[in-house]
Amino acid sequence: MLEWLKEPEINFPDQLQYGGFEHGVCVGQIQAKAGLTQSTVSEYLSLLQRAGFVESKRVGQWTYYKRNEGAFEALSKLIQSNL
Amino acid sequence: MLEWLKEPEINFPDQLQYGGFEHGVCVGQIQAKAGLTQSTVSEYLSLLQRAGFVESKRVGQWTYYKRNEGAFEALSKLIQSNL
DNA sequence: CAAAGATATCGACTTTTCCCGATATACCAA
DNA sequence: TTGGTATATCGGGAAAAGTCGATATCTTTG
Numbered sequence: 008m009l010e011w012l013k014e015p016e017i018n019f020p021d022q023l024q025y026g027g028f029e030h031g032v033c034v035g036q037i038q039a040k041a042g043l044t045q046s047t048v049s050e051y052l053s054l055l056q057r058a059g060f061v062e063s064k065r066v067g068q069w070t071y072y073k074r075n076e077g078a079f080e081a082l083s084k085l086i087q088s089n090l
Numbered sequence: 091m092l093e094w095l096k097e098p099e100i101n102f103p104d105q106l107q108y109g110g111f112e113h114g115v116c117v118g119q120i121q122a123k124a125g126l127t128q129s130t131v132s133e134y135l136s137l138l139q140r141a142g143f144v145e146s147k148r149v150g151q152w153t154y155y156k157r158n159e160g161a162f163e164a165l166s167k168l169i170q171s172n173l
Numbered sequence: 174c175a176a177a178g179a180t181a182t183c184g185a186c187t188t189t190t191c192c193c194g195a196t197a198t199a200c201c202a203a
Numbered sequence: 204t205t206g207g208t209a210t211a212t213c214g215g216g217a218a219a220a221g222t223c224g225a226t227a228t229c230t231t232t233g
Contacts (some may be wrong), residue, residue, distance in 0.1 A: 009173055047192050049211055066199045068209045083169040088163055130222050132181055151179045151230045
């Protein structure tokens with residue numbers, strides 16, 4: 008999922024019908040591509056958010072998720088310095 | 091354990107009695123510090139080795155483990171580029 | 174070769190993670 | 204306000220990971 012969200016326009020073309028890519032991609036799009044149930048994907052995304060790897064924004068009935076690039080940068084640096 | 095192995099001289103002073111630090115630290119030292127059973131530590135170290143994070147060298151009755159710094163560098167870069 | 178020490182492997186049990194269906198909540202539109 | 208759509212939460216079962224004791228393997232020493 009995190010790799011998919013690196014190139015939302017390529018991996019989630021149908022997202023255009025749901026408000027574009029400004030705030031990210033909504034759960035249903037990711038769920039369809041992942042082939043897992045709605046609840047699983049929802050839980051997973053909220054876990055990624057708690058971990059800081061994605062940001063979410065609720066707009067109307069949709070929740071958009073997009074990557075938080077800073078977290079990956081930080082993780083990369085953490086592995087370099089601490090681990 | 092991986093953090094401990096970053097500074098073997100500091101974290102495993104008794105290793106001096108078991109051939110020094112040239113090839114790393116032997117399982118018993120790590121086990122004592124970890125507070126887990128011998129089998130658990132042995133399995134864990136061999137897992138880390140299969141994953142590439144440590145290298146092992148058998149010398150006589152001892153097996154020495156040391157960090158493979160390249161693997162951490164590679165992981166850090168992988169997170170930057172692929173993830 | 175026998176005994177002892179260090180490490181590895183095996184089988185079982187416990188804990189955690191993964192994933193699901195069912196249900197709840199939030200929002201929109203008629 | 205009611206029904207439909209999107210997402211979130213909950214409880215439970217299945218799968219995986221973690222840990223252990225017992226035992227096997229390898230090595231050194233006598």
